[in-house]
Amino acid sequence: MHALPPQVQRQRLESAAAAAATTGLDALLVTPSPDYRYLLGYDAPPLERLTCLVIRPGERPTLVLPHLEEPLARHQLGTLADEIDLVPWEETDDPFARVGSLLAGAGKVGVQDQMWATFVFRLGRALPRAELGVASMVLAPLRRRKSAEEIELLRAAAVAADEVMDAITAEQLSGRTEADVAAEVRRRLVEAGHEGADWAIVASGPNAASPHHEPGERVIQAGDSIVLDIGGSRAGYASDTTRTAFVGEPPAEFAALFAVLREAQAAACDAIRPGIPARDLDRVAREIITAAGYGPMFTHRLGHGIGLETHEEPYLVESNADRLQVGDVFSIEPGIYVGGRWGARIEDIAICTDSGGERLNQSSRELRIVS
């Protein structure tokens, strides 16, 4: 995790309180999660003991936390701890009542989207007059607009993932299991500075038709297409890129499919501009794929936002009319999957800038011929 200066955290906390006020929320309740990390600058583990950041317009941020977590929290917060009220609770206290007493008069309250159901119910009982909704109403728009520093962190993560992709597809892959190649990808991602590689999809042959295939004991062989979808977290920000390889020369049928995919992916990237509805980007790629007769084989959305989380807003899906904004960062990843046979996907992370789209991933998008 890359520590940002305290003034960045302070400004995020202030922006969240101001946005809550504008949205008509009396408070935001944020348990450990990417939102918590965004606001406080460190990761607390999601545990059964309640840790909850309380943000109220016009008040100091308050952190209700287990007594035994207090030393670690103070250490992680550093000087930011001086600007936050810490409310430690003992093992036999009721932390939900603590939060309740802070919010005695609250009406509308936003809870962090991934807060555990058991906490939601207990907070609901501790706040009988409050109406609970999701905090993403306030926090997602803040997190969408990446700062210059965040973009540099995302760029560095993308460059590292590109290097790993180039390295792995320079090797002989046939004769190895998917799981073995995936393990090497994870190892290389860590060597390239990632804290962890949460997943590495290596989907070969018929498995390449399963978009979220889990690499297994299948041995890669001549005539396979291989979808390599790799990434993780580097300095707290996510990488995510996909390239497609083929063992040996591809048959004309696969080359034709891949050419269409390549065109669709490029067209969607070229269509990025502030103000375009997210669904229109999806449509740009989908129309090209559909016109070529592969429409039903593009079985998922075009992409997803990325930042502290691998999947976050904005989602590039046919049902999303939200307009792209400067500072949005998201994947563009169309795929074509032929059940029982093969599949292909190309994925880049792109930024929406004033002047259009910019791709953070720069490795070759050509079909990678491997041995």
Add this chain to the structure above:
Amino acid sequence: MHALPPQVQRQRLESAAAAAATTGLDALLVTPSPDYRYLLGYDAPPLERLTCLVIRPGERPTLVLPHLEEPLARHQLGTLADEIDLVPWEETDDPFARVGSLLAGAGKVGVQDQMWATFVFRLGRALPRAELGVASMVLAPLRRRKSAEEIELLRAAAVAADEVMDAITAEQLSGRTEADVAAEVRRRLVEAGHEGADWAIVASGPNAASPHHEPGERVIQAGDSIVLDIGGSRAGYASDTTRTAFVGEPPAEFAALFAVLREAQAAACDAIRPGIPARDLDRVAREIITAAGYGPMFTHRLGHGIGLETHEEPYLVESNADRLQVGDVFSIEPGIYVGGRWGARIEDIAICTDSGGERLNQSSRELRIVS
């Protein structure tokens, strides 16, 4: 993840449906989580696209899931897939409405305790006549009673963690940073068969007084006490053990403190028997520590249940009157922390059997003198 036979999964699904009926719940809604893994035998990642197992008394289990996750789910479920109705949804479908239509007449519905708030709210809107509560009412009692096979998996995880503890405390620790020692612990846990080491607390000198210290750049030195709290997941089941080391011969003051801790931990283990309230075990240890004058320095509960999760029911805390049952597996981990100076903790995983307690961790509980 250790795959259990399909009949184990079938029996768990049937027990959950039967227990839901007994508890007066019309359905359980289980999103990816340890409960999901318990019931279906595999781990699905918690993602923004809804995957939800629907369990209703007298009906076949139904799994609502994103279309693109279906191939992987079928692969993971194996023959169990024949006994479950899979309901895949497309990217532009409303999966919450799908769940709603399955539960048109439902009254009381239990949702998985860690289900994301955003899902809870959306399911609530899709089930306007239902009353939502936590599924743990039904599932926690099932998960508490560990089967013989689960106990063997927990024992194997404990033995592996013991080996790592013995190996690390056989080395010279002074002159190394906490972070360096923690990295070695994690590496050794993986070598000993763990899928991952979620944490490794190496808390030295004054840091040993912070029960959940995050290992940092502090260099271990003569006169330090070191709390080593290590564990992770092995074949899907958690390990968790703590031993205390001292660099060089401890002063009499520390030796006295440690002797009290040792006695308290042993007494709590000896007091394990079916029917004893969880809080009474906590009290056994706390009374010994309090009588010796260290009461305020034992700042946390005595222990927590363990299984698929590191922390699960039963919790051994002063406020918990639940009685222990045969098949409960939990930690016994008193600690004494002297702020700014040092600290100590001893933790074993123990089972409640017909004839009393049995400790799964067998490594020496003596203060470990290290160089």
